[in-house]
Amino acid sequence: MAKWTPEEKSIDRATQEMIRKAERDGVETVWDRLEKQQPQCGYGQLGVCCKNCMQGPCRIDPFGEGPTKGVCGATADTIVARTLERMIAAGAAAHSDHGRHVVLAMYEALEHGAPYPIKDEKKLKAVAEKLGIETEGREIKEIAKDLVNVAFNDFGKQDEKLIKFADSYANEKRKEVWKKAGVEPRNIDREIVEAMHRTHMGVDHDPVSIILHGIRTSLGDGWGGSLIATEFQDILFGTPQINRGEANLGVIKEDYVNIVIHGHEPVLSDKIVEAAQDEELLELARKYGAKGINTVGMCCTGLEVLMRHGTPIAGNYLQQEMAVVTGAVEAMVVDVQCIMPSLVDVARCYHTKIIDTSDIATFPGALHIKFDERRADEIAKEIVKTAVENFPNRNKQLIQIPQYKSEAVGGFSVEAILDALGGSLKPLEDAIISGKIRGVVGIVGCNNAKVKHNYNHITLTNELIKNNILIIGTGCWATACAEYGIFLPEYAKNAGDSLREVCETLGIPPALNMGSCVDCSRMLVLADMIARDLNVDIPDLPLAGSATEAMTEKAVSIGTYFVSSGIFTHLGTVPPVLGSKKVVDILTKAAFDVVGGAFFIEPDPTKAAKILTEYIEDKRKKLGI
Numbered sequence: 001m002a003k004w005t006p007e008e009k010s011i012d013r014a015t016q017e018m019i020r021k022a023e024r025d026g027v028e029t030v031w032d033r034l035e036k037q038q039p040q041c042g043y044g045q046l047g048v049c050c051k052n053c054m055q056g057p058c059r060i061d062p063f064g065e066g067p068t069k070g071v072c073g074a075t076a077d078t079i080v081a082r083t084l085e086r087m088i089a090a091g092a093a094a095h096s097d098h099g100r101h102v103v104l105a106m107y108e109a110l111e112h113g114a115p116y117p118i119k120d121e122k123k124l125k126a127v128a129e130k131l132g133i134e135t136e137g138r139e140i141k142e143i144a145k146d147l148v149n150v151a152f153n154d155f156g157k158q159d160e161k162l163i164k165f166a167d168s169y170a171n172e173k174r175k176e177v178w179k180k181a182g183v184e185p186r187n188i189d190r191e192i193v194e195a196m197h198r199t200h201m202g203v204d205h206d207p208v209s210i211i212l213h214g215i216r217t218s219l220g221d222g223w224g225g226s227l228i229a230t231e232f233q234d235i236l237f238g239t240p241q242i243n244r245g246e247a248n249l250g251v252i253k254e255d256y257v258n259i260v261i262h263g264h265e266p267v268l269s270d271k272i273v274e275a276a277q278d279e280e281l282l283e284l285a286r287k288y289g290a291k292g293i294n295t296v297g298m299c300c301t302g303l304e305v306l307m308r309h310g311t312p313i314a315g316n317y318l319q320q321e322m323a324v325v326t327g328a329v330e331a332m333v334v335d336v337q338c339i340m341p342s343l344v345d346v347a348r349c350y351h352t353k354i355i356d357t358s359d360i361a362t363f364p365g366a367l368h369i370k371f372d373e374r375r376a377d378e379i380a381k382e383i384v385k386t387a388v389e390n391f392p393n394r395n396k397q398l399i400q401i402p403q404y405k406s407e408a409v410g411g412f413s414v415e416a417i418l419d420a421l422g423g424s425l426k427p428l429e430d431a432i433i434s435g436k437i438r439g440v441v442g443i444v445g446c447n448n449a450k451v452k453h454n455y456n457h458i459t460l461t462n463e464l465i466k467n468n469i470l471i472i473g474t475g476c477w478a479t480a481c482a483e484y485g486i487f488l489p490e491y492a493k494n495a496g497d498s499l500r501e502v503c504e505t506l507g508i509p510p511a512l513n514m515g516s517c518v519d520c521s522r523m524l525v526l527a528d529m530i531a532r533d534l535n536v537d538i539p540d541l542p543l544a545g546s547a548t549e550a551m552t553e554k555a556v557s558i559g560t561y562f563v564s565s566g567i568f569t570h571l572g573t574v575p576p577v578l579g580s581k582k583v584v585d586i587l588t589k590a591a592f593d594v595v596g597g598a599f600f601i602e603p604d605p606t607k608a609a610k611i612l613t614e615y616i617e618d619k620r621k622k623l624g625i
């Protein structure tokens with residue numbers, strides 16, 4: 001088969017340049033491996049392959065000519081539903097375990113003096129009050145301890161009641177819907193365990209009940225694990241405020257020690273950013289001939305530090321190998337999620353050290369400097385020092401940094417949006433009611449090597465803003481927009497007239513960066529606040545969602561909790577469900593009646609924008625606005 005050109009792999013010029021360099025340097029990249037995987041297994045793509053027991057693997061013939069049941073008797077409907085449920089469980093587990101790590105960091109700080117002081121007392125009090133924790137006249141430490149206990153309890157309680165975070169954050173109408181459908185998450189971990197139990201050989205075989213549990217599992221993520229991650233991170237590291245930063249591979253600096261922090265948890269990355277400012281380490285860097293230490297982000301952890309500190313971000317998921325290919329990265333420090341194991345092989349062609357830090361994520365061939373919250377500062381310094389000492393090992397001949405980067409305005413936490421609007425969402429709601437803003441679409445992240453890098457993100461965003469739809473979003477979508485200049489207020493000139501006018505009045509871009517993937521919870525909170533203010537439920541609003549380059553199991557969980565929160569949600573890549581018409585019908589139609597939202601799949605972003613716009617216009621009509 002013909003090789004894809006760099007232009008077919010990515011729309012981003014910095015990435016195209018590095019793809020060419022990788023070819024020259026003899027480095028294998030994600031696209032080369034995708035090519036080698038062609039043609040990919042058709043059974044797997046349809047979701048009709050079952051490996052849940054050792055009588056298999058079984059596969060169902062999608063054309064009805066071969067076997068219609070696995071060895072145990074499971075049908076395509078059962079197999080597809082189980083596969084989907086396991087994907088949701090894995091995604092919810094990743095987000096929620098991340099959430100737990102942040103709670104544990106706060107616990108370690110409170111009980112064992114780990115160096116994580118509470119940075120945002122105002123947010124601590126606001127969250128505590130929301131959860132019904134007494135704050136009046138109490139010490140910050142005491143309030144924080146109670147908050148930690150509420151979170152621990154949501155991870156571990158054994159009663160049948162809705163978890164406290166969801167109960168305290170979601171509006172009554174939404175909670176009623178979940179109760180009626182029997183999908184209230186009772187315990188974040190339990191729903192994940194039960195998902196594994198139900199999908200074990202010989203347990204749940206009804207696609208309806210399997211998917212309902214998938215909904216419950218995902219709600220434990222969106223209104224539980226992810227929400228906890230966001231809220232606790234804000235408390236420990238500060239709630240993001242509107243700020244400016246830079247994005248794309250051009251943020252890597254030739255004459256500096258470059259450290260890329262890659263992964264998801266700010267418990268690590270925030271400390272590295274701090275350590276890189278240490279005077280002794282800077283002195284050491286200068287001793288080795290560098291001008292200083294340049295810390296840049298990658299993927300969601302990059303968004304965490306961009307949102308909070310304006311730390312530049314070097315790229316999104318499909319750019320991680322490209323950063324190493326610049327030949328100018330002394331260390332890539334990784335923790336968990338979305339980190340390609342191939343980085344170790346790419347790094348072998350240069351001097352870059354891949355440093356893994358998480359107890360639960362070891363990369364064969366990497367340098368292991370495992371992180372420990374109690375010694376966070378010390379370990380962060382050790383990591384930075386390792387990077388600095390690697391500076392003299394550069395091969396100057398191999399250095400080429402693409403000179404592309406863009407400025408980006410970000411930091412749009414719900415609190416920052418409220419501040420910008422003068423304390424209430426009313427100006428935004430008025431603009432929606434008057435029709436200046438037709439509606440809001442929340443776009444969530446990921447890149448997927450099967451999709452031209454960033455193409456869907458940028459095309460969909462451009463099409464929607466033209467239709468006067470405000471975009472909010474997170475994850476690799478946000479990095480794509482940052483790189484493309486969409487997060488600049490002046491980009492509003494590309495929006496429809498009325499959206500442009502609103503953006504110009506408020507001085508905001510037509511698309512707002514709300515953070516990392518766990519910060520999709522910010523979008524839920526925002527949607528919920530608007531619903532409350534207008535005295536309706538979320539599905540009544542002119543809102544929709546999209547995961548236009550979806551790749552991870554986390555994206556499947558996010559999509560499902562969007563739908564389960566009453567949001568019509570677009571998928572630009574096809575999850576392995578097409579092997580069961582029944583499952584597809586549940587996800588794209590029946591879900592509307594049960595939770596008020598549903599999925600639709602459309603690989604073409606221009607067509608997807610049309611469908612989303614029509615949906616929003618229809619919602620406006622129904623709402624009488």
Ligand code: XCC
Pocket residue numbers: 299300316317337338444445446447474475476477516517518551552554555
């Ligand atoms: Fe991973 Fe979070 Fe997806 Fe990007 S967006 S590919 S999950 S880094 Ni969250």
